[in-house]
Amino acid sequence: MTKETTSRSRKPKRGQTREALMAAALDLVVKKAPFSALSLREVTKKAGVVPTAFYRHFPDMSALGLTLLDESFRTLRQMMRQVRQQELPNERMLRGSMETYFNYVRDNRAHFLFVAKELAGGTPTMRNAIRREIRMFTNELAMDMARFPFLNHVNAEDLQMMAGLVVNNVTALTQEMLELEEIDETGQQEVLITAEKQLRLIYFGVGMWRSDKSNA
Amino acid sequence: MTKETTSRSRKPKRGQTREALMAAALDLVVKKAPFSALSLREVTKKAGVVPTAFYRHFPDMSALGLTLLDESFRTLRQMMRQVRQQELPNERMLRGSMETYFNYVRDNRAHFLFVAKELAGGTPTMRNAIRREIRMFTNELAMDMARFPFLNHVNAEDLQMMAGLVVNNVTALTQEMLELEEIDETGQQEVLITAEKQLRLIYFGVGMWRSDKSNA
């Protein structure tokens, strides 16, 4: 009888320990606790490797965390770019955008859970890194909006405000989505419908906005 | 030379240890880490009391957490009720409401930090408790809105959707506020201004909403 690890993950082949560690950490984030509450030892244990092997790949846990963070956002960024360069946004495309976004969330549940939990509870370094990424999305969205003819009369500051409103809300809905069980498809559908309505409502508000009134 | 605790808090008078423990935990949440990452021993240490004394007041850390959660929301709830029964909301009162709310956040920074960090990273019990409270606020807001004449044509489901939009956004702005340094008053002012604009934009959108269209 060969030695077995308690968890499902087998001993990684030589040279794949790094990936095994990252996968193990993500798995623990889904099943157990936020990343910042994980211990080096339990990650290595789940990865099927001895604790000291960790140091061959990362100087400490926070380095693993930052790597995971990078991995989480890199694929998300490229997806966003695809969505952005489709067509000019209008009322009808809201549904489609939300749908592809939430599908992406579903397919990358572990990464989103990782980010969501660290956004508030992580180390200052981690929190700042995440907030920077989110701010970047907000900026890009504002720049996209600046290209719409019917938003010509809105100044830059207010565009930022509008984009922030959208991003804030999508972020909140994402967390709501992550709280649902993976199998709860009707719940997920409800969130999607709510999301679409809320964005449409914002769309209406944006249409009525005048920057030149009593706005600073 | 008498024995001194390393932290500022002196040894609590007999019979006040419970309060000292709660205060110590809250303090550590502000200065160190989310509540779920605190150890029983460091809380008692900061409270100026021996670890075993903890058990005279709480069965375990999670009980302390739930007590803290209760304390956090009880005063918030009563403040909300005050605000709610002022006047009928209109465009002009948005500013005032946001101002009093954010003042309250500033004056209860520790409690809000505690809640914000546990909302995503806490135990399932804790997360559910917090989400239940937030959902309660959303419901109350939706009920308030139902009383406005100009919202008669909006059905219950859509009112919920609108209230959710407001609450989502205020929640996000609160977290943004908490990230700022306590002394950064200009930053806080900016968030307040953004908040008011965003709510006014939502207000516009609400005014244009028709529930009877193609909305489920």
Place this chain on the structure above:
DNA sequence: CAGACTCGTCAACACTTGTTCACTAAAAAA
């Protein structure tokens, strides 16, 4: 005043944590 009970202390336990160092099997480079 005497007894009971409340609420804190102290010592000890079994266990987990991060990190060190020396060692070796396997792969890469010479």
Place this chain on the structure above:
DNA sequence: TTTTTTAGTGAACAAGTGTTGACGAGTCTG
């Protein structure tokens, strides 16, 4: 092939963890 580098193991450490039980000072109650 021989040599060197890489990537894993295993034992050991000091420190911190939750929880136990017996004990005693202070306070309340009779």
